[in-house]
Amino acid sequence: MSDATPPQDPASAATDEAAAAAATDAPDFDAMARDIADVPAVEVITTVAVHLMSAAAVNLGLAEEGDTHKDLDEARKLITALAGLVTAGATEIGSYHAAPLRDGLKSLQLAFREASVVPDEPGQGPGEKYTGPVIG
Secondary structure (H helix, E strand, O other): OOOOOOOOOHHHHHHHHHHHHHHHHOOOHHHHHHHHHOOOHHHHHHHHHHHHHHHHHHHOOOOOOHHHHOOHHHHHHHHHHHHHHHHHHHHHHOHHHHHHHHHHHHHHHHHHHHHOOOOOOOOOOOOHHHHOOOOO
């Protein structure tokens, strides 16, 4: 009786190697959950706010390529979501973090008003149901 293993089919060996590589590349969700649990809430809230601001700015045509990505309907949605987050989160994150977010939000609201062919009535612009009317 021989202890040698039988020769393996090359195609089967490649499949086994691919499966082993996929298993090692699989995300470790337990580690990811532990990692996100270590992130302070203020950091999560401000990071989300910055992403909303960036997306809104692009949709307002304020990015490098300008009008290529301009979509005021999308910008309105993003600004409204940002206003809700900033308004609700301000008391939780403190004025030190909330003040620059409010400034950025106001700038986006004013930019939206300028970009609109037919401006909204005061108090009816994106996010103004949360922030009140925005006047330049």
